[in-house]
Amino acid sequence: MKKIYFLLLVFTYTFAAHAQSADEATIKKIYDEALSRGQSYEMLRELTTKAPARLSGSPNAAAAVEWSRHTMKELGFDSVWLQPVMVPHWIRGKKEVAKILTKKRGVVDVNILALGGSIGTGGQGIAASIVEVKDFEELKTLGEKGVKGKIVFFNRPMDPTLIQTFAAYGGAVNQRGAGPSEAAKYGAVAAIVRSMGSNPEDYAHTGGLRYAPNVGKIPGVAISTNHADLLSQLLKEEKDLQVYIETNCEILPDAPSFNVIGELRGTESPNEIIVVSGHLDSWDVGEGAHDDGSGCVQAIEVLRIFKAMNYKPKKTIRAVMYMNEENGLRGGIEYAKQVELRKNTKEKHVAAMESDRGGFTPRGFTMSATEEIENKVKSWKPLLEPYGLTDFNGKGGGADIGPLAPLGVPLFGYLPDSQRYFDYHHTQEDTFDKVSKRELELGAAAMAALTFLIDAKGL
Known part of the structure; x- marks a missing residue:
């Protein structure tokens, strides 16, 4: 009986080794x-x-x-x-325009891309004061009093300390997807979102937004990471500066x-x-x-x-x-x-x-x-x-x-x-x-x- 068991064991291992070898050969x-x-x-x-x-x-x-x-x-x-x-x-239309309107430095051009699915401003554009926030809780704290009639600037970067960059993306992307609708709840006229990029860049990253039901639609754009940093710095220097944005996208x-x-x-x-x-x-x-x-x-x-x-x-x-x-x-x-x-x-x-x-x-x-x-x-x-x-x-x-x-x-x-x-x-x-x-x-x-x-x- 022991001999039969031993032979079965040998056969099992031999068969498994042969199957492993065949799999290795196919993968090679x-x-x-x-x-x-x-x-x-x-x-x-x-x-x-x-x-x-x-x-x-x-x-x-x-x-x-x-x-x-x-x-x-x-x-x-x-x-x-x-x-x-x-x-x-959805179509983007002609190239977007964005300008920071300052008293100290004059007009500063910055790079933006309309977010996919956004309504456009039309040729007349939108010019308004800016309010910068990092997240929706900060936006809620400002409320309608601090937001109405303004452009909300969402400026929370992807977390550079996260080794898994998709986790960093996941930690920041809600401001792009839901930011325009969240801003619209408090009377904002447009939303600017920091691009979902890992590095300092002059070019912007687009991406989709999702308009919430029963909330007014406002234009949403992404701004390059370098120009997001510039806008944030200029806001510290000049609280009442304005930004002009013009987009010509359409939802068909x-x-x-x-x-x-x-x-x-x-x-x-x-x-x-x-x-x-x-x-x-x-x-x-x-x-x-x-x-x-x-x-x-x-x-x-x-x-x-x-x-x-x-x-x-x-x-x-x-x-x-x-x-x-x-x-x-x-x-x-x-x-x-x-x-x-x-x-x-x-x-x-x-x-x-x-x-x-x-x-x-x-x-x-x-x-x-x-x-x-x-x-x-x-x-x-x-x-x-x-x-x-x-x-x-x-x-x-x-x-x-x-x-x-x-x-x-x-x-x-x-x-x-x-x-x-x-x-x-x-x-x-x-x-x-x-x-x-x-x-x-x-x-x-x-x-x-x-x-x-x-x-x-x-x-």
Whole structure:
């Protein structure tokens, strides 16, 4: 009996070692393909050249839809289709103007960008006194007496002591999203928000605002970090200075657009679906290279790598290019809606992954799943650590795949190094030349490696 037990033990260890060795070999092939014959970088060059500034509802967003559909068809994916979705249509109009009107220094020009979804001032502009606040509590303390008829200047920087820059962003971004409506409650005529940037910069960062229901709408703009510091200093020197802002943005009726979807059909369990994804839209400044052209081409590259390796997935691997993450999340919501409508069919989403943190050096993955699933993924770390994938502790997946969470789908977010991301986020500087070919390819390989493990081992 002991001898039989011993032989079973030897067989078990031998089988496990062989499986580990086979997994290591496949992952090595994935990286070899991505780094030697990868196409993600050239795909990104094409996307940012043919369709930069892909704000939802715009002609460039439509061009990006067609580029994605054509690219995935040319790569020979088993199925490629468009999923209709209605999206917000906001336009910036002609370039914004902002001037600080001082008695001591005269007129000082500063750089601003209208916040996405904001109403415009029109050609007449707005000139008013400034009141500076750090947060909503300070605004509330000032009340209508201290705010009415003025422009509120929200000047709380991202916390530079936080190593995780997304945590710093999260600690500051509410003043951009909700600041204009909060200021309007007390009678402000406009809101200026310090840009969500990590460093001293002359260029501004745009981003979306959300008007609260039953509150009057006022124009909202972001000011560059350098000029925010200048405005704050000038306010200390001259309490009654004024600022003039002029924006010409418009909110138009919703427009038709599409999510773009391509897939490789599973050979054993085709109704079980693994999603890899990015969002196709970007802001209307820059080229949307890191945010989120990188994520889109990495998702497409995952499927291309598998085809090039002649890897036959057990489950269906689906690349999804979501539309309208930046100012509405309509694409992610519509995709989840269609998944829910099919809940009585045999189709089941077993995992969803998103890349939306830029095309920087891979560090690991965030996860939102059951403890059992998270522990299983962490057990694969020995296979992934040789490729620099060591961080599996963060929570979350991605904004576009978030609507799948209530349907019980485990979510994964590609996690690259974040230290440079907010140099480019939502700015004119988010251009193709800021993306490293090798870093982008390493990210695509990382996503493919985790996708392979989910496919081969299951969750």
